[in-house]
Amino acid sequence: xxxxxxTPRRDSYTVDTLLxxxxxxxxxxxxxGTSMEDLSRAAGISKSSxxxxxKGKEELLRLAVGRALDGLFxxxxxxxxxxxxxxxxxxxxxxxxxxxxxxxxxxVTLLLRVRGNTAAEQWALQCRREFDHRVAALVxxxxxxxxxxxxxxxRLATRLLFGMINSLVEWYRPDxxxxxxxxxxxxxxxxxxxxxxxxxxxxx
Amino acid sequence: xxxxxxTPRRDSYTVDTLLxxxxxxxxxxxxxGTSMEDLSRAAGISKSSxxxxxKGKEELLRLAVGRALDGLFxxxxxxxxxxxxxxxxxxxxxxxxxxxxxxxxxxVTLLLRVRGNTAAEQWALQCRREFDHRVAALVxxxxxxxxxxxxxxxRLATRLLFGMINSLVEWYRPDxxxxxxxxxxxxxxxxxxxxxxxxxxxxx
Numbered sequence: 127x128x129x130x131x132x133t134p135r136r137d138s139y140t141v142d143t144l145l146x147x148x149x150x151x152x153x154x155x156x157x158x159g160t161s162m163e164d165l166s167r168a169a170g171i172s173k174s175s176x177x178x179x180x181k182g183k184e185e186l187l188r189l190a191v192g193r194a195l196d197g198l199f200x201x202x203x204x205x206x207x208x209x210x211x212x213x214x215x216x217x218x219x220x221x222x223x224x225x226x227x228x229x230x231x232x233x234v235t236l237l238l239r240v241r242g243n244t245a246a247e248q249w250a251l252q253c254r255r256e257f258d259h260r261v262a263a264l265v266x267x268x269x270x271x272x273x274x275x276x277x278x279x280x281r282l283a284t285r286l287l288f289g290m291i292n293s294l295v296e297w298y299r300p301d302x303x304x305x306x307x308x309x310x311x312x313x314x315x316x317x318x319x320x321x322x323x324x325x326x327x328x329x330x
Numbered sequence: 331x332x333x334x335x336x337t338p339r340r341d342s343y344t345v346d347t348l349l350x351x352x353x354x355x356x357x358x359x360x361x362x363g364t365s366m367e368d369l370s371r372a373a374g375i376s377k378s379s380x381x382x383x384x385k386g387k388e389e390l391l392r393l394a395v396g397r398a399l400d401g402l403f404x405x406x407x408x409x410x411x412x413x414x415x416x417x418x419x420x421x422x423x424x425x426x427x428x429x430x431x432x433x434x435x436x437x438v439t440l441l442l443r444v445r446g447n448t449a450a451e452q453w454a455l456q457c458r459r460e461f462d463h464r465v466a467a468l469v470x471x472x473x474x475x476x477x478x479x480x481x482x483x484x485r486l487a488t489r490l491l492f493g494m495i496n497s498l499v500e501w502y503r504p505d506x507x508x509x510x511x512x513x514x515x516x517x518x519x520x521x522x523x524x525x526x527x528x529x530x531x532x533x534x
Contacts (some may be wrong), residue, residue: 265530272532273531274530274532275524275530275533276532278524278530279521282518282521285501286494286521287494287530289495289500290494290497291493292493293489294493313486317482317486320482320529321482321526322525324528324529324531325525325527325528326469326487326527327527328478328480329479
């Protein structure tokens with residue numbers, strides 16, 4: 127037992143721990159700029175050990191981006207997103223999208239940085255557009271309902287809304303210890319919701 | 331005369347036209363990933379012709395980013411940004427920053443994408459932070475004045491505000507002809523100002 131803990135075995139790597147390393151390298155070097163060699167070096171395991179878990183770089187991208195997409199699309203099925211007024215559903219989606227973005231920060235960062243022409247990248251871009259369209263439809267519904275202003279076109283409003291939310295991947299860094307991190311995340315989530323729906327102006 | 335117009339001379343390139351090509355290549359390939367060879371090919375002139383105008387890649391970055399910075403810092407000296415309530419000054423700055431971003435789209439895009447460790451890149455990042463700090467100070471002043479909500483910390487509000495504005499470089503593309511482009515830019519500028527200060531909710 128002592129021997130085992132002193133010398134971690136190669137197969138102590140799971141797909142999840144491999145993904146955690148992979149997503150970091152993809153975010154630093156870009157998906158294009160990352161080789162299996164880079165991943166092997168960063169993970170501290172051989173390429174053949176990586177191939178034991180996945181078919182290659184493209185599958186790693188699909189798994190990492192898939193984790194972000196599962197989180198985001200999962201929101202749209204939550205009761206808060208399926209029942210109530212369009213405004214209440216949109217508020218739920220904005221709040222939860224920001225929460226998921228902060229909770230899955232490296233994975234959503236990768237999703238938002240994907241560019242390019244491989245099949246896996248095109249698929250990620252397509253899924254991202256699909257999510258944006260679902261939210262834009264909700265914005266349009268809330269405008270029709272009369273609870274959102276009608277003078278900003280829903281598609282434009284949605285783009286600016288996601289501009290604000292997605293900018294978090296550029297600067298948000300969780301604090302060192304868990305409790306502070308949680309407080310700070312909650313503070314950011316509240317600020318996004320308040321600014322999105324009510325803007326900077328003081329009430330009254 | 332006819333001969334001259336049929337055979338453009340190398341020195342018909344000015345620093346401005348060279349910059350227009352350069353900024354496009356930097357935005358496509360990244361500053362790091364661009365060689366003088368790439369620039370020479372994209373501009374259709376020899377490397378020595380480029381060296382006739384500038385010392386090298388780093389000077390091109392400084393000039394291109396400088397154009398964006400001149401536009402942005404110029405706003406802070408405009409009468410609308412120096413007189414009136416803090417709220418009125420901030421509204422002017424938000425409106426004009428969005429206008430300048432759209433008018434100088436490729437140059438501001440480059441400024442916002444700069445990462446890295448060369449002196450020119452560090453200088454660009456430093457200038458960008460300085461601009462953000464100046465706006466954050468104005469936000470703080472407007473909070474003190476009572477015209478902006480006090481429940482969102484000024485630095486956080488400023489980051490989210492710029493998140494929304496800066497996201498334009500990711501998706502805004504001017505329409506084909508000038509007049510349409512102008513109408514569409516004006517519409518986007520108005521939408522940013524409205525959402526920033528009043529949010530998505532319908533009034534009342």
